Each structure stands twice: as structure tokens, then as C-alpha cells.
Amino acid sequence: MSLTTTAPTRTAAPPAAAPRRRAGRKAGTPYAFLAPALILFTAFLAAPIVYAGYLSLRKVKVSGLGLGAKSRTEIWAGFENYARSLSDPDFLPSVYRVGAYGLIVVPAMLGLALLFALLLDANRTRESIGKFARISIFLPYAVPAVVASLLWGFLYLPRVSPINDAIEALGFTAPNLLSTDLTLWAVANIAVWGGTGFNMIVIYTALRAVPTSLYESARIDGASELAIAWRIKIPIVMPSLVMTFVFSLIATLQVFAEPMTLRPLANTISTTWTPLMKVYRDAFARNDLYAAAATSVIIALATFILSFGFLKLVGRRAFNQED
């Protein structure tokens, strides 16, 4: 796993710049600078993870009639919660749904982001139009997922949708985007709308770092713009694409705000529509923290396996640890 392999040599400063250590410099200084980060990391990242793992292995035993505080005791449950969670009839459908959702969102969002970044970088359109398009496409990043879902949710309502008006004006029957078959696409569209611009900026920034002389010589050799994009530009931005893919994957598996906001507008979205919504229902509507903890551990493990598996597949470190 690439994340854990830091070459030890890197921590040593190059000999020429080796700091002249002075007696006044205290060894504790770096720890003092790190202390607030480490304390908060322990309290709000490490401890919750350990606690979730612990809860997922516990259960409540009710003794006697189940009345009074003493009759309910917490005991070890082994993997019972995991078995319960995996066999819950609501769980697998939500996993399939999020899988399908990810298969739509990630390729569509990153494909569009790459396309727009390449178009902007090719600079084959008037500068003012390029700037206008860049800002407009980035704008949805400023819109919280809840608000984005709210805006699109209204636009999906057959009585409001201008697209439905247009389709009906042409004499066809407009589809109801909030019907059972299409809800997945409706939610996916919100995520694509919200995420394309940010990823476009990431890829565009990577493209801009390339000296244009590289393309000039390819053009002189007679390469078409398409060939330059395919053979030079895409390989150059590959590290950025890998990272945007991993971050998109993690975000996709945790989809929560969009379906929660659409629920009042679309009765096709159940309380367990995504795995994370099931976690929420188990924890707060059913007060079953143990099942909720087991399900969140399963989602987290799946996320880790998918993201590290992908990084291993493409033979990359998660992060550029050199600087």
C-alpha cells in the first residue's frame, strides 16, 4: 500500500542545507506546533473510528421484562450486527443503487470535466467566451448540495420543468423524472452538475502548467489538435485524473444530502435509499446504534478497498509525498 511507504531518506535534509543546530533550539518545538492538530485528529477522527468499530461488535441484552435501567446491559455481540446488517432486506438494494449511481456519476462528471478543461486549454474560442464558460461551469461548486437538490427538485416537477414544457410543445409525453425508474438519474444529474466545475478547474490547472512549446513542436510535426489532446495532454493530466477519481469515488459512496433533500418532493425515495441513509435511519429513527455502526464500518471498508485497490491498479501513490 503506497500510502505507508515514505522513503526514510527524505526526512534528512540535503547535506548542503543541513541546518546548523544551535543549542537554543529545543527538541520539543515541532511537537508543540503539531499538538493542536494531533489532539483534534485523535478526538474527532481516530477516537470515532475506534468507537464505531467497538459499537459494531456490541449489543444490548434485555433481561427479565426489560423494565428499569438495570435490565438492559451491553454485551459483546461478535459479528452478529454485521450479519444482521448484511441480511437486512433494505441493505443490498441500497448498495446496488449507489453502485449504479456511481457508475453514472463518476464517468459522466469526470468525462465532462476533462472535455471542458481540454476545450478551454485548446483556446480555440474567443477569450471572453472561454472566461464566461469557465466561471459559469465552476459556479455550481458554490451551491451547497442541499440547495442544488432543492433547485433541481423543483425543476424536475412536471408542473415546473421547462424541459417538460419543451417536450410537450413538440407533441411528446414528457417523462416524470421523479418516477421510480428515473429517480436515480435525477439524483445523479445533481451530483454531476455540482461536481463537474471543480474537477474541470483541477484538470485545467494541471494543463496550464505544461509549457506550450511542447504542443508547438507537435503541431509543426503535423499533429492534429485531437491527437495532441489524446497523446500529450491526457497523459500529462493523468495524475490529476487519478486523484479526482479517488475523491469522487469517496464522495459518491457517501451520497446523503441530495436524496434527503429530494425526499419531500419525490415519494419514490425511501428512508434507506442509500446505505448512508440506512445508517441514519438505524441510528436515529430506530435507535439501533449497533447496526448503524456495523453498516458504517462496512461502507468505510468498501470505500478503502475501492480507493486503494484503484490506486494500486494504476500503480500510484495516493499523494505526491515529494515536494
Place this chain on the structure above:
Amino acid sequence: MTTTLRRSPIATTLLLLGAAYCLLPVLWVLIASSKSSAELFSTFTLAPSTHLFDNFADLAGYRDGLYWRWMGNTVVYAGAGAAVSTLISAMAGYALAKFDFRGKATVFNIILAGVLVPGVILAIPQYLLLAKLGMTNTYWAVLLPSFISPYGIYLARIFAAAAVPTEILEASRIDGSGEWRTFGTVVLPMMRTGLVTVFLFQFVAIWNNFMLPYIMLGDDRLYPLTVGLNGLLNQGANQPSMYTSVVTGALVSIIPLIALFLTLQRYWQVDLAAGGVKA
């Protein structure tokens, strides 16, 4: 650029289509905010009306200005959360970039692993742990978890390594400046550009967050905009006249961030793979 580049109508069309797709919901909310609740579902979608100020007044008057409280709360959560998080990230990033100490590689690897931790596994145990301290349903419940950002630390380390020359730190030490003074007067100003990016990242992440405040808060006077608007929409299901307030509230809620984006555009040139910004 040489003259070999020709204008391409296909490129222009595709970019404009992308822009239109991204602007459509924003355009709609602008128009819909001007409609009365009767018009919202009856008149042509993109036909503006004249009720914008009535709708603003309704929104502002809703339960004695609760909406403005949500706006203020969001500013506090995102502003204070991002400011503290940036300072903590700067300190940690500086220590990781500019000092040699035992355990450095381990600390850095743990923080990197933290970047990839899905928030889902954290939300419920964070709630339970804060509940034990009696801190759920307070500002702290949202603020404290926002103070730590592994990605911010990772970025700050890169900025510190790139922007702070070791010689200047040495010179400052020879002058007898203490470590904290050196950090405050020499290091922080040098890292300024990068820290603005760390701040913006965290600001947007907190501003847009839904799940954490949704789980942590019960009292609607503590809500940020996202949770508040979600609640308003749920009321609209029984009380359709609320929908105009929901739509107007959505419009007002996105104005501050859009303004922030347009003014600070140059800080949004992010290179995820290299972790840098090219400002």
C-alpha cells in the same frame, strides 16, 4: 500563441452548452423568487413576475427572522471553523515541512490516511462522543469537528516546504527570535497565498456541509442554512405556501458564496495531484 490556432465553432458551442446547463438552475431560482406561491406552479417557468420584494419580506419575517439567524450561524460555522482550521493546519504543516523529529514519517502517513477516511464512519460516533460530553446541540458540536482538516495539513506542508526558505528561519533564530515569534512574523506571512486556499477549501466544505449539523443539532435556532432550508422544504410538503420562502431562501443563500468565488477566483487554481496552487 501562433496563428495555427483557428477558432472552432464546435468548441464554442460545447462550452456554451456546458455554461447553459450550469446556469439553468441559478437562472430559474432568480426568476422563481419573483413569483407568488400561486404563480410558482402555474405560470410559464421562465416568466418572471413582480413579487420579489414580497417574498423577501415573507422570508425575513418568518418566525422573527429565523432565516437571518441561519445565515449568521453559517457565517460563524464556516468563518470561525475555517480560520481555526487554517491556523492549526499551518502550524502542523510547518512542523512537518521544516523540522526533523522522531515519528515525523508516522505522523505524516497517519494524516494522509485521514484524508481518505470517509466521513460516514465518523458522523455517528462523533455524535455519541459529543453527547457524552453534553455538547451536542451547541455551536461547538459543529465547530470542533470542523477544526481538523487532514487535507488542509497536507496542503500546508507543501506550501511551507515551497515558500519558507530554511536560511531565513536560521537567520531569525540567530537574531534570537523565539520559535513562536518566528512562526508568527516570518513563516505565516510567507505562507499567506497558500493559506488563503486552505481557508477557502475548508470554508466551502463547512458552508456546504449537511450531515454533520443535521445530526448534531436539534434546536432550529442553531441551524446553518443547509439544515434550515431542508426543514423549510419539509414543511412545504404540508403547507405549499412555504415553497416561495424555500425558493427565495435558496436564492439568498447562494449569493454570498458566489460573490466570494468571483472575487477570489485566482485562488481557485488547484492542482490536486501536486497539491499546489498556481496563483
